[in-house]
Amino acid sequence: MQHRQRFLQIQHLLEHHEALWRPSPFYQPRPTWCEMHPDLSAALLSLDEDRVNHLAADPVASRQWLAGWLPIVKELPTLETLPPLPARTRPAAGVHFDWSIPGRKRQQIEAFANHVPATTAPLLEWCAGKGHLGRRLALADNRAVHSLEIDAGLCADGRHLATRARANQTLICGDALAPESRDHVPGREVLALHACGELHRHLVRHAATDGARGYRIAPCCYYRGAQEGYRPLNQDARLAMDGGALRLAVTETVTAPQRLRQRLARDQAWKQGLIALRNSLEGEAVRPYPPMPTHLLSGDFIRYGEAVARRQGLVLPARVDWEHWLAVGEARRQEVRRLELVRHTFRQCLELWLVLDIALGLEEAGFEVTLGHFCDRYLTPRNLLISAERQR
Numbered sequence: 001m002q003h004r005q006r007f008l009q010i011q012h013l014l015e016h017h018e019a020l021w022r023p024s025p026f027y028q029p030r031p032t033w034c035e036m037h038p039d040l041s042a043a044l045l046s047l048d049e050d051r052v053n054h055l056a057a058d059p060v061a062s063r064q065w066l067a068g069w070l071p072i073v074k075e076l077p078t079l080e081t082l083p084p085l086p087a088r089t090r091p092a093a094g095v096h097f098d099w100s101i102p103g104r105k106r107q108q109i110e111a112f113a114n115h116v117p118a119t120t121a122p123l124l125e126w127c128a129g130k131g132h133l134g135r136r137l138a139l140a141d142n143r144a145v146h147s148l149e150i151d152a153g154l155c156a157d158g159r160h161l162a163t164r165a166r167a168n169q170t171l172i173c174g175d176a177l178a179p180e181s182r183d184h185v186p187g188r189e190v191l192a193l194h195a196c197g198e199l200h201r202h203l204v205r206h207a208a209t210d211g212a213r214g215y216r217i218a219p220c221c222y223y224r225g226a227q228e229g230y231r232p233l234n235q236d237a238r239l240a241m242d243g244g245a246l247r248l249a250v251t252e253t254v255t256a257p258q259r260l261r262q263r264l265a266r267d268q269a270w271k272q273g274l275i276a277l278r279n280s281l282e283g284e285a286v287r288p289y290p291p292m293p294t295h296l297l298s299g300d301f302i303r304y305g306e307a308v309a310r311r312q313g314l315v316l317p318a319r320v321d322w323e324h325w326l327a328v329g330e331a332r333r334q335e336v337r338r339l340e341l342v343r344h345t346f347r348q349c350l351e352l353w354l355v356l357d358i359a360l361g362l363e364e365a366g367f368e369v370t371l372g373h374f375c376d377r378y379l380t381p382r383n384l385l386i387s388a389e390r391q392r
Contacts, residue, residue: 003369004360007356010353010356019033025336025339025340026271027286027287027289028286030339031342059347066341076348079352084373085115089114097136105132108379109133112218112385116189116216121143121187122187123143123144123188123190124147124190124212125145125193127148127196128148128154128158130149130158131145134146135169138167139165145167145169147170152173177198190203190214190216193218194382196221197224198225198226208364208365215367216385218383219355220250222249222250223246230242233361234363235364250381251344251347263297269332270305272328275287277314281316290312292307301326352384356371359386362388369389370388371386
């Protein structure tokens with residue numbers, strides 16, 4: 001299937017079924033689809049804890065379960081199945097390469113590097129962090145690598161690691177969104193492993209004129225840089241994407257440790273408790289829940305609730321039954337987890353729409369593009385790779 005054909009089919013499906021994926025049960029206790037599919041809503045809310053945990057962790061099992069109520073779910077795998085990308089095996093890294101690289105990140109780097117073709121072109125590592133990917137390729141292929149990173153501390157660490165490894169790598173401290181950073185692009189293969197949001201889209205917006213030999217982009221955090229709305233990259237995109245839709249594409253926690261998952265569950269229960277308390281005082285309404293400083297979540301629910309009330313201008317009564325509202329919040333969290341299974345079954349399709357938008361933007365800029373997965377999902381859910389070569 002051609003990229004544009006796949007993109008248009010996905011776009012059509014998402015447009016015609018947005019009532020299933022766009023409303024967030026976090027903000028809307030009963031999305032409109034609950035009235036359209038009352039039997040499904042009742043079945044979800046009656047799931048026991050073990051069953052909902054299993055379905056939340058296994059997208060294939062979740063879709064098989066949902067397909068009994070939503071036949072459209074059966075069409076998603078066909079649209080999402082991509083052909084394998086060409087790969088090559090590089091010589092094993094030296095014993096010193098693993099300095100300061102977390103284990104899963106190390107595996108992601110190796111998988112990404114195996115999908116960078118062997119050419120003589122110099123490399124530009126975009127949003128490089130400590131330059132681990134660039135250093136791996138500089139050593140494996142004996143290629144000159146420039147690594148662009150905004151954080152001066154990370155650049156200093158990267159220079160130290162490159163010197164220790166004797167890699168032909170130059171760390172450049174600079175803002176990827178600044179016009180002068182694009183001066184490093186001409187004549188190079190550009191690598192962007194999990195450059196967030198507008199940091200990877202910025203490359204595509206200027207691909208027609210920047211003179212890169214090619215791009216290898218594994219996108220991440222699509223919502224970053226889109227606070228005022230998503231600006232598409234190809235001429236056929238017409239799906240409106242707000243922050244909620246963009247965040248939906250990256251809500252999986254498959255690689256998160258159990259401790260973090262427990263913390264996220266507690267945080268969600270606290271937020272739901274505060275939403276319910278506010279609705280009891282000011283009336284039911286869908287209100288934004290702006291981000292709160294993380295230190296507010298380090299105490300207990302009472303201190304958190306009082307701090308959030310002050311920040312949101314919520315006038316609390318003299319006495320609040322905090323234990324009651326915490327219980328309400330936990331109950332609402334359990335409902336949200338079950339109802340979100342419907343919304344979450346469209347995550348991969350939504351992410352593929354975003355990635356195809358990038359691919360088509362590069363095609364319109366004069367590149368030949370392939371698209372596929374560079375690693376297994378257990379390493380990172382953000383495992384889609386766009387590989388683009390300038391047409392001769």
